[in-house]
Structures are given as structure tokens and as C-alpha cells.
Amino acid sequence: MKLILKYLSTHLKVDLEYRASFILTAIAQGIVMLVELFAINSLFHKFGLLDTYNINELLLGFSIVWLGFSLTEMFFRGFDHFSELIIHGNFDILLIRPRNIYLQIFGSDICYEKISRVLVSLFLFISSSLKVIKTITFLKLLTLFLIVIGCVIIFVSIFIIGAAFCFITIQGLEVVNIFTDGSRQLTQYPMGIYKPIIRKIFTFIIPLTCVNYYPIKYLTGNTTNIIYIFLPLVSIIFLIISILIFNKGIRKYNSTGS
Numbered sequence: 001m002k003l004i005l006k007y008l009s010t011h012l013k014v015d016l017e018y019r020a021s022f023i024l025t026a027i028a029q030g031i032v033m034l035v036e037l038f039a040i041n042s043l044f045h046k047f048g049l050l051d052t053y054n055i056n057e058l059l060l061g062f063s064i065v066w067l068g069f070s071l072t073e074m075f076f077r078g079f080d081h082f083s084e085l086i087i088h089g090n091f092d093i094l095l096i097r098p099r100n101i102y103l104q105i106f107g108s109d110i111c112y113e114k115i116s117r118v119l120v121s122l123f124l125f126i127s128s129s130l131k132v133i134k135t136i137t138f139l140k141l142l143t144l145f146l147i148v149i150g151c152v153i154i155f156v157s158i159f160i161i162g163a164a165f166c167f168i169t170i171q172g173l174e175v176v177n178i179f180t181d182g183s184r185q186l187t188q189y190p191m192g193i194y195k196p197i198i199r200k201i202f203t204f205i206i207p208l209t210c211v212n213y214y215p216i217k218y219l220t221g222n223t224t225n226i227i228y229i230f231l232p233l234v235s236i237i238f239l240i241i242s243i244l245i246f247n248k249g250i251r252k253y254n255s256t257g258s
Contacts, residue, residue, distance in 0.1 A: 003099070007107035015112045022113060030116030033066060036188070037124075053190045056131040057220060063124035064212050065188045068151025069180075070117035076156050078108040080180070082163035086170055092255050101250070102243075105163075133219055143215050143229045150211040150232025155180065157235070157242035158206070164242075167249035179206060187212055210234045 015022050040062060044055050053061075073080070085091040085108060094104045125148075133140050162176035183206055191199050191213035203209045210231040218228035 003103065003107070008110065011107075011110035012112055025113040026116045029113055030120055033070075033117050033120055036066075037062065037120075040188070053192065056128050057216060058190060059124055060128040060132050060219070061190050061212050061216060062188045063121045063128055064147055064151055064216075065184050065208070066117065067121035067125050067148060068211070069155050069184045070114050070121055071148075071152050072155035072159065074111050074114040074118060076106060076159055077111040078105040079156070079159035079163045081109050083166045083170065086166045089255070091253075095250075129219070132216075134221060139226065139229055140219055143218060143232075146229065146232040147211050147215050150235040151208070153235035153239050154206065154208055154211060155183075157239045158183065160239075160242040160246050164246040164249040167253050183208060190216075207234045207238055 040058065041055075044058060078085075082091075082105065085094065085105070090108075094101060094108075097104060125144075129144055158176075158179050162180070165176065183202070186194075186198075187202060187208045191202065191209050199209055199213065202213075214228050214231050217223045218225070
């Protein structure tokens, strides 16, 4: 725990060395998200209802994906930029240190500039949840908590799988962005508007519907099935699979030389 806090404080000090740059970058990150939000809001007001979803349900789904993705980008950027560790030979150094390799990769890059995205999406998440949930209960609060944790775990898992490809390709693959930025872009809209094949892909391959589409049905009262509360826990299975893939990559790793 001390090492994690050390990583967090060190990266914060580094980012704040150039405060003007940090503030401007953080503002720019927030503006990017607000532009996405403006587009969705304009779309909703143009067509009224999006399928059967009202604006609050739409914003809840949007905020869940953006909050999970922003937290992942903020604290787990090391896996997204893993190719840099491979290219510069720094991963070899991490391997000989007597510390957990995942913890070291986590500490290699923490991006505090994403804080504006986190704050905006958190505000949307709380405000839209209060409007969507008619009666606040312990189970619904538990659902909200599991949704956020599950969403972060899924995006972290995608980052880890993307990092595992670097053991083969050295350079990071742009195709991985299809599953990171692409997944975020797709699932920020209600999954009910897509064809069943799309929902199946994001249920059984990348289980983002388990932290977005199905739990929201429980929160809105469209179903009383308590299984929907615990569906975000499916993300743990996805994480285990990604770790197994990454560990296999480590065993096959022969270094990139100097």
C-alpha cells in the first residue's frame, strides 16, 4: 500500500511541476468529453426519445462508460503505454525487481490530466442516477457501486490484453483502439438500440453490457431480477482471462535487446 501511495504522489508531483500545462491539458480533456455529451444531447432533442430511453437513462449509460474509462486511463495508463516499456528495454528492469510486475506497470504511468473527465462523468453519474432511481435502496446503491468497479475492471482488462500483444509485435497495435476507444464510443449509447448480434458481442466477448445495459434495467425498475445486480462481477472473469494471456506473454518474452 505504501508503494502505491508513493507512485501516486510521485506522479502528482511530476505533473504539477508544470502547472499551467497540467491545467490546460486537463481542461482540454474535459472539453473533449463535453463535446461528446453535447452531440448526444443534440441527438436526443432532435428525435425526442432514443428508442424507449429518456434523457436521464441516456446520460446514466453515458456517464457509466466515461467514468469507468476515465478512471482506467488515469490510473492504469501504464498498460496502455506498455509498448514504450518494451521498446526502451525498461520492462527488463521491471522483471528483475522484487516487486509484483503488475504493480510496477501501474506505477510506470499515471495520468492525472484525466481528472476533469473523471469529475464531469462522476457528476453526471450521480445526478442521472438520482433522477433514474425512483426509490433508493441498499441493493440499488450496491448496483451503482458494482457498475463503476466492473466498468473499470473491463477497461483495465482490455488494456492488459492490448499490452500482451506487445510481446509479439513490440509496437502497440492500433487495432486495440477498436476495443478501447471503440467500445467506449459504442457503449455510451443504450445497447438496446443496436442489433442483437452487437449486444451478444458486448455480453459474451467484451462484457460491457453487464455493467451498463442490464444493470440499468434494474435501476429503472424494468426488472426486479436481482441477478442483474451482480452481473458486473462477470468483469472479474474477463480480468482473469486477460491476466492469463499477459502471463503467457511474459513467459514467452525474450527481451528486445539494447
